Amino acid sequence: MNQSTLTYPAPRTELTGQQLISHAGLSVLSGFLNAMDFRALCENRFSQFVPTTATHRPGKILADLTLMLAAGGEQACDVDLLRTNPGVFGPVASEATVSRFMNRIKDMPEAFTHGYQTMSRSLRTKLWAAAGPRNPAKRATKRNPLILDIDATLIQKHSDKQGATGTYKGGYGFAPMIVTADYGTGNGTGETLAILLRSGNKGANSAKDHIEALSQALAVLPDDFYDKDGALVGEKLLVRTDSAGASREFLNHLDALGIQFSTSYSLPVIKERQIGWISEKKYWEPAIDQQGKPLRDVWVVDATKIMNLKDYPPGTRIYVRAEPLHSGAKASLFDAEGNRITAFLTNSPYYVIPELDRRHRARGRCENRIKSLKHAGLGKLPYWSFAANQAWSLIAALATNLLAWMQLVLLPASHEAGVWDLKRWRYRLFSMAGKLISSGRRTRLLIPAHAPESRLLGLMSRTCNQLRHRWRQGHLTA
Known part of the structure; x- marks a missing residue:
């Protein structure tokens, strides 16, 4: 047999x-x-x-x-x-x-939001203080500010919910605006400060929504970011956004608060006189990667004197980056001489161009935090009520923040788990039996x-x- x-x-x-x-x-x-x-x-x-x-x-x-x-539940x-x-x-x-x-x-949505913000601020103050020399508030200075990333994302829904509308990608659902804190490598993956739930037809470049989301984020920062009179010490903060946050209204609002900014900028069509200037690399500096190593054939330059900026805050500068088009990439009107041309605006008091460029390009880390948020419940929003879904999104933020706080407080700076995302925590640790x-x-x-x-x-x-x-x-x- x-x-x-x-x-x-x-x-x-x-x-x-x-x-x-x-x-x-x-x-x-x-x-x-x-x-x-x-x-x-x-x-x-x-x-x-x-x-x-x-x-x-x-x-x-x-x-x-x-x-x-945190364990992977959805309802x-x-x-x-x-x-x-x-x-x-x-x-x-x-x-x-x-x-x-x-x-x-x-x-009572306002009461819950207020309670959540005060609770979150108390917890954050207590936990950051327990982090000792890794305390993001103590480490924040004018030269090395705490970075707040603001970004909008889409949440697709397949059933009718209050506030759900069509999106610009042809889907249906919500377009929340999210503010996260990136307190640097070696200190965990960062955390979520605020989630502003919005209808799916809301634009990503709304200055009003950027200001509202930022206000909610500032409300949950520890007391170390405020002076004895309760005024915000804006120079210890830097807001980093994509080009949707480059509106004059929003940047002037940041300038009024004394907050630094670094935001992507949609360039106008490159003019002929600028094409020749871009190909002449004697004015440019080599860009660096996130480890500080020079990148091949990638250049950055201060283009403030070439590209005039009108009605932006005083001290705003524009930096342009040129890198060869990747294999298979299609050239656009903004590209020149085989180079992909991008730019960002900043009012930072720091003038080392490659370092400013490296810091701005690290904005991609906020995408990982948004991805974890969606895995932690933000991607579901199970209730019909808009207010209940807003509360649910804040609970999802708390779930991901618990992991960030554990990485900051319970783990040594060099521990490999300090960079794990939520799904890895679930598979490696939370699913362990006993x-x-x-x-x-x-x-x-x-x-x-x-x-x-x-x-x-x-x-x-x-x-x-x-x-x-x-x-x-x-x-x-x-």
Whole structure:
């Protein structure tokens, strides 16, 4: 009798009553929330969204939704994964309770937004202070400001929702504007400061929406960015955008706040006299990559004297970059002599041209943060109500920010997990299984020692416990 060789082992599957825990790796996130005293912080800001005598308090509901989104859930009903493991995640609200909670938010959206902003600012102040020398607020200076990236994105929907409209790409859905913080390599992947949910037909170049999104982001920055009189210290910030943020109205608004900017600029059609000037490289400097190494045949130059700028803030300069067209790329009216010509505007007090160009081109990192946001729930927006979806997007931001804060506070600067995105965290750590046992009046969560990231989980758990103890003793800084 012939017996085929199976691709995988095929053990018999049976049910058991043992305390087996799926997604045991999420315990590092729940421990982090405990260390931050998240439940008490939320009670002061969101208690109006639950009845006074309710068993499930707003802090626990928000924490459960945050963990669920971080683990890969897409709908509020996905919290049932946490509910099956009460030994690790405690009592979890039912879908009906979560629905009523979101319904109350829908009726009082301004109250929820204000509560979220004040909570976010408190958490950010506390966690950045705990980062010690890596504190983005302490590291921000006029020469090396904290960078705020502003970008709009599209969220496609396949069902009718309040505020959903047709998009310029022929789809249907929303076009939120997102503000993220990029606090440099070696300090984590950055975090989300504000999400302004908008209808799909909203343009990306709306100065009004840029100003509103920026205002929401400034409201959640720590006190280190404000002087003793409460005035913003704008020189410690730099706003970086694509060409949609190059409107005169928005840039003059930034200048009035004292904020630096670096924004892409749509060049006018290159004139004949400028084509010859571009091909003459004696005025240009070689561009550098993100590691500071010179790039071959890529040049940058200060073109302020050649291309006049009208009605822009005083001190605005324009820098032009020329690089050979990539294989297969089609030349446009803006390209000359076989070079792709791009430009950006800045009012930065720093004048090293290749470094300014390198800093502006790092704007691509904000795309990775937006991608993680979409994986964390922003890409779904499950409710019909526009206000409820706006609240959902903020919860998604909290889920991704937890990861950014962990990278900043719980991990050494050189750790490889400091650059992991959300999907890698899910596969490598959060999906790790465990077993819950009780002995000697203590409950312990057992993790397989051979699991690839067991040491990472142990490191983060120990650091989190040390952080919690330090905060309980009143030591807020590292």
